């Protein structure tokens with residue numbers, strides 16, 4: 045159901061998911077005079093602190109999801125693993141953006157790899173694994189070192205096992221809970237890149253500058269712009285993201301994570317996509333006039349897309365676990381913007397906030 049006219053200020057956006065992404069989406073919506081109603085499965089959601097309305101319910105409680113959707117003007121999501129049935133239930137009561145297709149593709153690593161390679165875009169070598177015997181066959185087709193990744197519900201390196209030799213097949217299969225999986229060749233990448241793109245309801249696409257990402261223990265550590273890559277490679281990365289956004293009929297922010305390989309003759313392979321605002325786009329809050337959160341809100345509400353031009357260089361650093369305890373030091377640092385998510389408990393590996401270190405544009 046496509047609206048021809050933009051949702052006016054005063055309208056309410058329903059957001060499924062109440063984590064830090066929902067919190068930052070909500071803050072951006074409020075700048076535009078829009079309200080948010082957050083739906084989350086636990087009562088201690090960071091986004092509840094900054095929303096006009098909050099509902100607590102399971103994502104599988106389709107009646108509760110439908111009731112929530114009836115009270116809002118448009119529904120969006122801040123995490124990709126929203127059950128398809130919940131999206132359908134919400135969709136019966138209000139327009140839902142991004143479209144279900146974007147979630148179907150992003151939720152399943154096999155569907156995702158098939159979809160992206162079907163567009164003629166390079167991905168790592170991969171093979172589907174449903175049984176231990178599939179895994180042993182796959183090791184012959186996708187030679188180690190390789191990563192066994194569950195098809196669904198993996199994030200930040202969870203649900204993954206490294207395989208160096210055939211002997212490790214059994215223990216790797218057990219370690220991922222014998223769940224449907226893919227075996228994926230390890231890519232000897234030079235660097236990891238991502239493109240945060242936004243597509244409007246009218247099909248207009250805009251790209252933020254390409255980001256260079258460094259992960260630590262499977263979790264994003266830093267995102268740097270500009271990425272230290274040739275302009276032609278940056279253009280290629282953006283073209284890939286645009287092709288995927290187009291093919292999905294995506295509306296909203298879409299993030300595409302890629303590996304750069306090939307030394308002097310660089311090439312790109314897509315790792316994965318996220319049908320949402322992304323940690324590697326947090327730098328846009330302080331280095332662009334219109335950040336990824338506002339552009340997502342603008343896109344799903346049918347507003348004109350905002351200016352994605354970068355006016356500064358930026359290095360975003362995640363504050364994981366007790367790293368956020370040093371907020372006072374970061375707050376005193378010149379050229380640094382501190383963003384904290386209001387989470388009560390700093391568990392190891394938990395994203396508590398981030399800082400953007402800003403410097404003049406080069």
Ligand code: AMP
Pocket residue numbers: 168191198199200201202228229230231232233236259262315316
């Ligand atoms: P993922 O959950 O697939 O995004 O994986 C998290 C991180 O693990 C990636 O950002 C990479 O740093 C690393 N990784 C994942 N897949 C591969 C691969 N096929 N080759 C090399 N590194 C990988």
